[in-house]
Amino acid sequence: MDTFDWVATAVKILIVLVPLLSVAPVMAWVERRGSALMQNRKGPNRIGPLGLLQSIPDAIKFMGKEDPIPGHVEKFYYVLAPLASLIVPFLTFAVIPFASSMTIDGRVINFQIADLNVGFLFILAVGSLGVYGIIMAGWSSNNKYALLGSLRSSSQMISYELSMGLSVIGIVMAFSTVHLGEIARAQGEVLMTLGPLTIPKWGIFIQPLGFLIFLTTAFAETNRLPFDLPEGESELVAGYHLEYGSMKFALFMMAEYMNMAVASGFIASLYFGGWQMLPGMHSVLDVLGLSGLTFDIVRVAFEALSFLLKLCFFMWFFVWVRWTLPRFRYDQLMDFGWKVLLPLSLANIFITGVMIYYRWY
Amino acid sequence: MLVKHKKSIWYEFYVIDIAKGLFITMRNMLFAPNVTIEYPEVRRNYSDRFRGMHYIKSVNGVENCTACMLCPTVCPAECIHIEAGERPDKEKYPVKFEVDLLRCCFCGMCEEACPKDAIKLSNIYEMSVSQRTVYDKSYLAEQRGNK
Structure with a gap:
């Protein structure tokens, strides 16, 4: 790796x-504002416009x-x-591509921090390390509720x-x-054309059942409601982070939200x-006259924006489902996982x- | 007896019901009115019969109370303490009139028992204090309502 690669990687990181x-x-x-609105409340609205600065x-x-x-x-x-539960989402996001490639000085940059050939198997492998943080928290707390919570989460x-x-x-x-980069690229192909509509070869159109299963398990893996x-x-009481306070608890919370982002x-x-x-978006680019090789950076920005919008939708979906569905009973959870x-x-x-x-196909 | 209803295959396939539920929460979020009352700025309107902070009604600066001792007698919480005295014009009046709000249960029986329309319960409901005080006559003589 030379200086160019280092700089490119640093920027991507x-x-x-x-x-x-x-x-x-x-x-x-x-989460607080959305849940409040869904329950006909107002939510935090004192600090900043719409309570936006509440997090500070x-x-x-x-x-x-x-x-x-x-x-x-x-x-x-x-x-x-x-720390163990916080590191996992940082590691796993590395292989997710957030834009396609662009060429600078005749060198191709893939917008993906780590271009691993094992692809998303890395996410599955490292993502399952997340359970270690939870088990460690539950077991080391020396508290029956924390231990039960961590046992539940591991199983x-x-x-x-x-x-x-x-x-x-x-x-x-x-x-x-x-x-993952190849998969994303392959999804740009056309699956079928229905009159004026062009349906791209997105995963949901060729794997609807797989998508539903994956979505459900993603909820379970991130420990979000209804799981x-x-x-x-x-x-x-509070499960595995019962004995934690102040910043240590905040790290668990951050890990949960970042896991949601990765999922x-x-x-x-x-x-x-x-x-x-x-x-x-393509037609927007054409209208603005920004398509073509000279405006590569604009195209990359639009691609990153589309990825961000999709990601935001699913983040919102996690919140949306959380305030809609009740929690499963434990045996129902296991039945659902293994028998369905x-x-x-x-x-x-x-x-x-x-x-x-x-x-x- | 445990009754098991036979469910259709669509019922068991929860995706549709979950979608309905998601639709309901979204509808509530976007269109339903908020029921929150933003308290310090907006206050709930209570009925005129609400029983809150006590006050002793006075006419032309002279309290109506004649220290007849009906209210401390009827008070179930025994929170009213009155010591009677005599004015120069031989009229009875309370030298001391104390209400221990910590004991008071706001039943309003003192108000009902009073023959002179002297003790009244106002609409004031913000009564939290940082000390355990017993309110004395000078405090209660403030006119807090128009009952």
Whole structure:
């Protein structure tokens, strides 16, 4: 790697890292305000316009609070756990492409921090490390509720990871690659034309069942409602982060929101065309006269914008579902994971195989 | 007895019902009016019969109370303390009139028992204080309502 590569990588990391860090404060506002509006309340509206600056006093409060370590905890793992759960989303976002490539000085830059050939298998592999943070937190807290929460989360994540992995197999079969950039590029092709409408080859159109399964398991993997059994405040007080306070708790919260961001980005790039422009954006570019090779940077910006919009939609969807559906009972959760989602994902693989055999794709 | 209704295949396939639920929350978010009353700026209107902070009604600067002791007698919480005295014109009047708001249960029986329309319960409901005070006559003599 020479200087050019280093600078390019640094810029890309900056582009990803800054929004990813600001996900937590923004989403905290979205969550509180959105839930309030859905329940016919007003939500935070005192600080800043529409309460937008609410996160600043929240952050000050988190940082200003005393950071106690209870006497009965296993100190090393107790301190390590929030970090372990925070590192995972940072690592996994590295392989998600947020724009296509552009050429500077005859050198191609892929807008993806780590261009790994294992592709999204990296996300599945590292993403399952997230359960370590939760287990460490629960076990080292030396508290029965925290331990129960972490046990629940580990069994839940293991059960749902299976269906998650299997549901993505359909995408791999359809695009015959695991490389996320390649998958996003392949989704730009035309699936069919219905009169004036052109339906692109987005994952959701060729894998609707796989998409539903993946979406459900993504909720389970990020421990969000209706699958937030690890937290289950009505029965477990607060679950695995019961013994945590001040900034350590804030790290868990940030990890949750960043996991949501990674899951949303993952869903967007697998099933919604990744950085492929939203319908209509091409014509906007044409009208503005900004298409063509000279305005590469504009095209890349529009692609990043489309990716961001898709990601934001799914982030909002996470919040939306949270304030719509009640929590599952634990046995229902396990039944749903093993008896419904697993057979469905296997059936999805079979159907995809049949369709590929008869060349319907 | 446990009754099991047979569910159709579409009922078991929850996706449609979840979509309906999502639609309902979105409709509430976008179109339903807020029920929040933003308290310090906007206040709820209470009925005129609301029983709040006490006051002793006075006419031309002289309180109506004649220290007849009916209100401390009827008071179930025993929060009213009156000491009677005599004016130069031989009229009875309360030297001390104290209401212990911490004991008061705001039943309004003092108001009902009073033959002279002296003790009244106003509409004021913001009564939180930082000290446990017993309100004395000079405080209660302030006219807090027009009952």
